[in-house]
Amino acid sequence: MEPTTFVLFGATGDLAKRKIYPALYNLFVDGKLPQSFSLVGLGRREWTDESFRANVEQSLRQFSRREANDAELVKRFVDAFRYCVLDIGRKEDYQKLLRLIEQREEALGAPPNRMFYLSVGPEFFEPIAANIQDSGLGSAQGWKRLVIEKPFGHDLPSARDLNLKLSKAFDEQEIFRIDHYLGKPMVQKLGSLQQANPVIQALWTNRYIANVQITANETVGVEERAGYYDHIGAVRDMFQNHLLQLLMMAAIHLPHDSTSEKVRFKKKKIMEALEPVQKQEVGASVIRGQYEAGTVQGKPVVGYTSEPGIAPDSMNDTFIAARLLIEDSYWRGVPFYIRTGKRLAEKSTRIVVEFKEPIKAASETSEEGATPNLLIFEIGPNEGITLQLNTKDLEHEGEFKPVHIDIDLLGGQDNVPEAYENLIFDALRGDSTFFAHWDEVELSWQWVQPLLDAFEENLIPLHSYAAGSYGPAESDALLAQDGYHWWFDVKPEQQIQNREGEPYAYNANH
Numbered sequence: 001m002e003p004t005t006f007v008l009f010g011a012t013g014d015l016a017k018r019k020i021y022p023a024l025y026n027l028f029v030d031g032k033l034p035q036s037f038s039l040v041g042l043g044r045r046e047w048t049d050e051s052f053r054a055n056v057e058q059s060l061r062q063f064s065r066r067e068a069n070d071a072e073l074v075k076r077f078v079d080a081f082r083y084c085v086l087d088i089g090r091k092e093d094y095q096k097l098l099r100l101i102e103q104r105e106e107a108l109g110a111p112p113n114r115m116f117y118l119s120v121g122p123e124f125f126e127p128i129a130a131n132i133q134d135s136g137l138g139s140a141q142g143w144k145r146l147v148i149e150k151p152f153g154h155d156l157p158s159a160r161d162l163n164l165k166l167s168k169a170f171d172e173q174e175i176f177r178i179d180h181y182l183g184k185p186m187v188q189k190l191g192s193l194q195q196a197n198p199v200i201q202a203l204w205t206n207r208y209i210a211n212v213q214i215t216a217n218e219t220v221g222v223e224e225r226a227g228y229y230d231h232i233g234a235v236r237d238m239f240q241n242h243l244l245q246l247l248m249m250a251a252i253h254l255p256h257d258s259t260s261e262k263v264r265f266k267k268k269k270i271m272e273a274l275e276p277v278q279k280q281e282v283g284a285s286v287i288r289g290q291y292e293a294g295t296v297q298g299k300p301v302v303g304y305t306s307e308p309g310i311a312p313d314s315m316n317d318t319f320i321a322a323r324l325l326i327e328d329s330y331w332r333g334v335p336f337y338i339r340t341g342k343r344l345a346e347k348s349t350r351i352v353v354e355f356k357e358p359i360k361a362a363s364e365t366s367e368e369g370a371t372p373n374l375l376i377f378e379i380g381p382n383e384g385i386t387l388q389l390n391t392k393d394l395e396h397e398g399e400f401k402p403v404h405i406d407i408d409l410l411g412g413q414d415n416v417p418e419a420y421e422n423l424i425f426d427a428l429r430g431d432s433t434f435f436a437h438w439d440e441v442e443l444s445w446q447w448v449q450p451l452l453d454a455f456e457e458n459l460i461p462l463h464s465y466a467a468g469s470y471g472p473a474e475s476d477a478l479l480a481q482d483g484y485h486w487w488f489d490v491k492p493e494q495q496i497q498n499r500e501g502e503p504y505a506y507n508a509n510h
């Protein structure tokens with residue numbers, strides 16, 4: 001890894017504290033930071049180097065997956081940290097920053113390789129990029145990279161506008177758009193599982209697969225993000241970015257020698273093959289919902305419009321389910337069902353691949369109890385892959401029962417790297433495989449834009465659902481139209497606990 005100066009905008013913020021410092025610390029412990037590594041934290045708060053380091057140490061104690069109790073190790077880690085007061089709108093502050101970075105590079109004898117990490121609100125992305133360029137921070141002899149958080153635009157025109165502005169200061173290969181779902185260990189295994197295993201590769205087509213279900217359920221409501229969320233909804237917050245990325249990763253067919261360029265090319269092809277929906281026809285394949293009062297994890301909760309900070313007549317979506325079709329030779333005729341929402345029965349992100357049932361001769365009787373074969377990817381908070389097969393039920397003559405084979409792709413590791421560790425490590429190495437390329441972002445917004453328009457113009461109903469359920473009944477009906485159902489939606493009494501101790505529906509061993 002090349003010597004790097006990590007320039008962190010938003011160093012005093014929540015994301016830095018909860019995710020970025022713990023990720024950097026764990027990379028440090030694993031020996032995965034560059035030998036010569038320097039971090040400059042930025043914010044308006046009048047912190048000193050010492051108070052900055054004390055805050056970083058505090059965040060490690062609170063949020064690191066590994067306990068940060070070795071004082072000597074922690075000290076060596078934070079020694080690389082400096083703080084600089086900077087107001088994003090003040091040009092002179094960038095000159096001060098440039099001088100500090102040059103001093104650090106000189107002291108360390110390091111080339112000017114600079115990674116600018118924007119952990120700030122999206123309204124600041126463009127002014128920061130422009131100021132990096134104007135100040136000369138980005139024009140040194142080394143490399144420069146821009147790591148940028150979501151959201152990337154709030155619709156197709158605003159995303160295009162932002163991209164145009166950023167591209168004045170950074171080339172596409174210098175921009176690393178974070179979608180933290182792409183950093184999750186199981187998501188990173190999705191493409192390679194199929195790529196490295198001819199058995200799975202052979203099955204990964206419409207010949208054997210009946211449908212694919214992608215679910216990202218949350219139990220939380222809007223929390224303290226009410227004002228923000230009420231203008232965003234599930235469609236922008238989760239669907240356009242994380243869930244379409246999961247769809248691309250599930251549908252991808254990778255060649256053996258796949259480079260980051262090939263992965264991006266293949267993902268783009270999938271997005272291009274997605275059958276577009278017209279604004280007037282959104283209702284045929286998209287369900288939107290909003291939660292009403294109900295019970296989540298045994299506790300009564302209020303409905304969305306009674307949440308503090310939400311307008312009583314808000315028509316915002318807190319749930320979305322959709323059927324998407326990929327018009328290519330691999331996936332023609334295989335519906336991809338996607339759903340996500342807040343205040344649902346369980347917290348889980350999961351992909352279920354349902355295989356076709358064998359075609360039976362008219363004379364054959366159906367096997368009682370036989371269920372379709374499934375391949376289940378548990379992405380979070382539990383992680384794992386399970387294959388569901390049928391076996392003869394020895395206790396009930398002539399009947400079948402499902403059995404489950406757990407595939408341990410994470411090598412028995414319990415304490416796996418967090419998404420942010422994987423992503424920051426890749427950005428430091430300049431590997432953009434698991435970042436969202438502009439083509440994907442633009443095509444995602446392009447697919448979603450008719451939905452945004454239909455929602456805005458109230459062309460489709462806003463269905464209500466009880467908090468603690470699996471969303472509106474219409475979401476079940478969407479699959480029932482095609483003869484399918486969502487897998488693993490179980491009643492509260494059938495739930496088990498996930499690894500965070502919360503109720504969890506899926507239990508392969510039941």
Ligand code: NAP
Pocket residue numbers: 009010011012013014015016042043044045086087088089118119120121122149150151
């Ligand atoms: P936050 O807690 O509100 O922090 C915002 C940061 O921006 C603070 O460090 C603040 O520093 C800095 N800032 C604001 N105005 C500034 C200005 N004019 N000049 C210089 N610095 C300024 O926000 P956050 O939760 O960390 O989120 C940061 C970004 O990550 C957002 O784009 C968010 O959408 C995205 N994100 C966050 C999460 C999460 O879990 N928090 C998850 C995914 C994505 P001072 O107050 O010291 O100026």
